[in-house]
Amino acid sequence: MQLAARRITALQERLRPLMDFLGHSEYARRSGDPDVADFVLGNPQEMPLQGLVDAVQHHAVPQNKNWFAYAFHNHASAEVVARSLGASTGLPFEADDVLFAPGTFGGLATALRGLVDPGDEVIFISPPWFFYESMIEVLGATPVRVKLQAPRFRLDANAIRAAITPRTRAVLVNSPQNPTGHVYTREELNALADVLNAASSEAAARQKPPVVLISDESYNRVLFDGRTFVSPAVAYPHTFVLYTYGKQLLAPGERIGYIAMSPRIEGRAELRESLRFSQIVGGWQIPNNTLMRAIPDLEAISIDVGAIQRRRDRLHAELTRMGYEVMCPEATFYMMVRSPMADEWAFVDRLAQHNVFVGPGAIFEMPGHFRISMTASDEMVTRALPGFKAAIASARAR
Amino acid sequence: MQLAARRITALQERLRPLMDFLGHSEYARRSGDPDVADFVLGNPQEMPLQGLVDAVQHHAVPQNKNWFAYAFHNHASAEVVARSLGASTGLPFEADDVLFAPGTFGGLATALRGLVDPGDEVIFISPPWFFYESMIEVLGATPVRVKLQAPRFRLDANAIRAAITPRTRAVLVNSPQNPTGHVYTREELNALADVLNAASSEAAARQKPPVVLISDESYNRVLFDGRTFVSPAVAYPHTFVLYTYGKQLLAPGERIGYIAMSPRIEGRAELRESLRFSQIVGGWQIPNNTLMRAIPDLEAISIDVGAIQRRRDRLHAELTRMGYEVMCPEATFYMMVRSPMADEWAFVDRLAQHNVFVGPGAIFEMPGHFRISMTASDEMVTRALPGFKAAIASARAR
Numbered sequence: 001m002q003l004a005a006r007r008i009t010a011l012q013e014r015l016r017p018l019m020d021f022l023g024h025s026e027y028a029r030r031s032g033d034p035d036v037a038d039f040v041l042g043n044p045q046e047m048p049l050q051g052l053v054d055a056v057q058h059h060a061v062p063q064n065k066n067w068f069a070y071a072f073h074n075h076a077s078a079e080v081v082a083r084s085l086g087a088s089t090g091l092p093f094e095a096d097d098v099l100f101a102p103g104t105f106g107g108l109a110t111a112l113r114g115l116v117d118p119g120d121e122v123i124f125i126s127p128p129w130f131f132y133e134s135m136i137e138v139l140g141a142t143p144v145r146v147k148l149q150a151p152r153f154r155l156d157a158n159a160i161r162a163a164i165t166p167r168t169r170a171v172l173v174n175s176p177q178n179p180t181g182h183v184y185t186r187e188e189l190n191a192l193a194d195v196l197n198a199a200s201s202e203a204a205a206r207q208k209p210p211v212v213l214i215s216d217e218s219y220n221r222v223l224f225d226g227r228t229f230v231s232p233a234v235a236y237p238h239t240f241v242l243y244t245y246g247k248q249l250l251a252p253g254e255r256i257g258y259i260a261m262s263p264r265i266e267g268r269a270e271l272r273e274s275l276r277f278s279q280i281v282g283g284w285q286i287p288n289n290t291l292m293r294a295i296p297d298l299e300a301i302s303i304d305v306g307a308i309q310r311r312r313d314r315l316h317a318e319l320t321r322m323g324y325e326v327m328c329p330e331a332t333f334y335m336m337v338r339s340p341m342a343d344e345w346a347f348v349d350r351l352a353q354h355n356v357f358v359g360p361g362a363i364f365e366m367p368g369h370f371r372i373s374m375t376a377s378d379e380m381v382t383r384a385l386p387g388f389k390a391a392i393a394s395a396r397a398r
Numbered sequence: 399m400q401l402a403a404r405r406i407t408a409l410q411e412r413l414r415p416l417m418d419f420l421g422h423s424e425y426a427r428r429s430g431d432p433d434v435a436d437f438v439l440g441n442p443q444e445m446p447l448q449g450l451v452d453a454v455q456h457h458a459v460p461q462n463k464n465w466f467a468y469a470f471h472n473h474a475s476a477e478v479v480a481r482s483l484g485a486s487t488g489l490p491f492e493a494d495d496v497l498f499a500p501g502t503f504g505g506l507a508t509a510l511r512g513l514v515d516p517g518d519e520v521i522f523i524s525p526p527w528f529f530y531e532s533m534i535e536v537l538g539a540t541p542v543r544v545k546l547q548a549p550r551f552r553l554d555a556n557a558i559r560a561a562i563t564p565r566t567r568a569v570l571v572n573s574p575q576n577p578t579g580h581v582y583t584r585e586e587l588n589a590l591a592d593v594l595n596a597a598s599s600e601a602a603a604r605q606k607p608p609v610v611l612i613s614d615e616s617y618n619r620v621l622f623d624g625r626t627f628v629s630p631a632v633a634y635p636h637t638f639v640l641y642t643y644g645k646q647l648l649a650p651g652e653r654i655g656y657i658a659m660s661p662r663i664e665g666r667a668e669l670r671e672s673l674r675f676s677q678i679v680g681g682w683q684i685p686n687n688t689l690m691r692a693i694p695d696l697e698a699i700s701i702d703v704g705a706i707q708r709r710r711d712r713l714h715a716e717l718t719r720m721g722y723e724v725m726c727p728e729a730t731f732y733m734m735v736r737s738p739m740a741d742e743w744a745f746v747d748r749l750a751q752h753n754v755f756v757g758p759g760a761i762f763e764m765p766g767h768f769r770i771s772m773t774a775s776d777e778m779v780t781r782a783l784p785g786f787k788a789a790i791a792s793a794r795a796r
Binding site for chain 2: 002009043113118209253265271273282
């Protein structure tokens with residue numbers, strides 16, 4: 001007699017390979033061992049940034065009686081975010097259109113809950129982040145998958161056009177993209193905007209609201225080779241920007257990010273209230289006061305992205321030399337590698353025998369690949385290289 | 399052309415009196431003024447506890463590379479909670495059955511999402527906390543209201559029995575109860591348990607899971623007159639305890655609390671995973687690492703509940719002397735008072751003219767009353783008493 005909701009257990013069942021890998025696998029048992037090289041998650045493998053510690057400590061000191069009172073918002077911090085987005089996009093973002101969220105995770109839940117009714121469709125892109133599909137479906141909406149094509153995994157505006165129906169309420173994109181490491185170009189975004197503008201015009205003709213573009217930009221400051229990031233908000237007006245400081249600070253356990261509505265969305269005053277209401281009835285999906293107050297400090301600090309780029313270059317060169325087929329990422333923490341064995345789970349196990357832990361591609365809808373998180377330390381890379389070499393050799397020797 | 403979901407805007411519309419009062423009223427405009435006596439929310443009106451500041455600062459200092467990594471849980475802190483619950487209930491709570499939540503708000507969302515499917519019914523008690531009904535309904539479940547009777551607002555097991563149907567998945571109770579200040583007695587809880595046990599037996603006969611009792615115990619450490627708290631978990635086996643440190647610390651802007659499953663629930667191992675999954679797909683409804691680590695410290699500190707009791711006694715005596723009809727609370731931050739005018743909104747406005755702000759009873763489903771939060775400072779009480787006196791005099795002079 002199952003106590004849990006059927007809706008939850010059905011989603012759990014679908015994500016069982018991921019949840020078992022994270023919770024019950026050899027990885028789960030051994031990830032903390034000192035001899036393990038851990039490339040699985042975008043998790044820190046070195047000590048945290050002192051600037052984050054300083055910011056938390058500083059903003060925990062109360063300056064008035066309201067320091068730890070209920071707070072929906074922090075206007076001064078929202079001004080800083082609006083200015084930052086304004087500078088990067090050229091759009092006049094407003095502080096009142098910034099809602100703080102406990103990471104992109106919480107921001108996405110709030111945004112989806114504020115937009116979708118049961119039966120509405122939300123398009124997401126595959127290979128996707130782990131939880132997009134479940135987060136759409138748990139709200140009673142229908143996730144619609146658009147698969148991008150190897151080897152470049154470029155944003156496919158035609159495939160999105162084909163997936164749009166009168167029930168489409170939102171399209172969810174992720175750039176820079178986890179796990180491919182691709183940053184959508186202005187041309188890709190313009191093609192997407194053409195499709196969405198057309199769909200929104202058709203919706204308007206039916207007295208329906210425009211399709212909303214939800215832009216998960218969690219990695220927009222983890223860019224390599226001097227790239228600049230172009231937000232989808234620049235290309236399409238009806239855009240929500242989702243951001244988390246968890247990547248820039250490599251501190252995903254401190255939950256702070258935001259939803260920012262493009263200043264080009266009409267009817268934003270009503271939408272602000274609805275999103276605020278979504279935050280509340282979803283379970284007060286608003287960060288701690290301490291972290292909301294810390295935003296002006298957090299905006300200014302970052303991990304050393306150059307070090308991640310050097311790690312990418314080293315891994316790319318070394319793994320390629322060993323015979324691996326590596327996708328060289330333009331951004332993000334992640335590098336996808338083709339598995340030398342068709343069954344990447346078996347190859348992931350083989351690497352694990354060498355104390356090297358990577359993510360099986362199946363959990364990113366990229367079977368036949370594995371994912372390396374470049375948040376591993378340089379020392380872990382050094383320790384792992386012989387294991388990578390031995391594993392591909394043994395795979396080929398079969 | 400409305401961009402927000404209809405589900406959200408319909409719930410917003412129903413809660414418009416509350417949301418307008420909190421967001422757009424004279425209270426919203428003036429609550430920060432130094433001449434205002436603010437009795438509206440359970441918010442701090444004095445400087446925060448130094449112990450909370452110390453705990454946050456202490457636990458923000460990283461001891462290892464995982465300090466700010468993704469964390470589902472903190473086992474050491476969960477052990478402390480399990481021991482504390484064990485001591486207060488006599489039940490062998492297990493650390494693995496404690497899930498940390500960003501306050502009761504987040505814990506309730508996680509628990510409900512983990513239990514209900516669309517169409518399931520959840521019974522809640524009126525007068526209720528503001529958001530119970532909406533939080534049930536946004537998940538597609540059906541909230542079923544059981545109204546308690548004035549003047550004592552005792553838990554009415556017969557009324558709950560009458561409300562139970564084969565679709566009832568959970569009953570949500572709040573003891574000590576906001577806003578009545580009533581602590582359910584062992585007798586009231588036993589009568590409830592008899593009803594729920596009977597319903598669960600009937601469910602078992604239909605091969606259905608038992609009815610879950612969700613016990614919101616946010617105020618279980620804000621008790622007056624030497625009372626001890628009896629958790630509903632003591633009376634009924636299939637109970638989830640929800641708790642937040644936000645009341646005990648009078649710091650609702652720092653989001654930390656928990657869901658604890660009673661050790662008498664069968665099938666807890668599966669349920670743990672489902673609740674964990676609910677936390678994730680709901681948007682990572684897990685507190686900051688810093689606050690999860692701080693739990694052993696937070697368990698040991700509290701505001702001065704004796705000071706709140708003395709404020710209760712003073713307000714009760716003074717308001718009664720003025721002619722107000724006051725419900726004397728046994729616990730919580732709140733005191734309900736009958737409005738001298740049938741339209742309590744008009745009387746709330748009249749008090750506001752004297753710089754005294756209280757909560758209109760309608761937003762607690764207690765029209766004809768108003769709510770006083772005893773978290774106001776003693777100095778605010780002193781300043782407010784002439785206003786309370788003048789307002790009742792002018793109401794009677796009409």
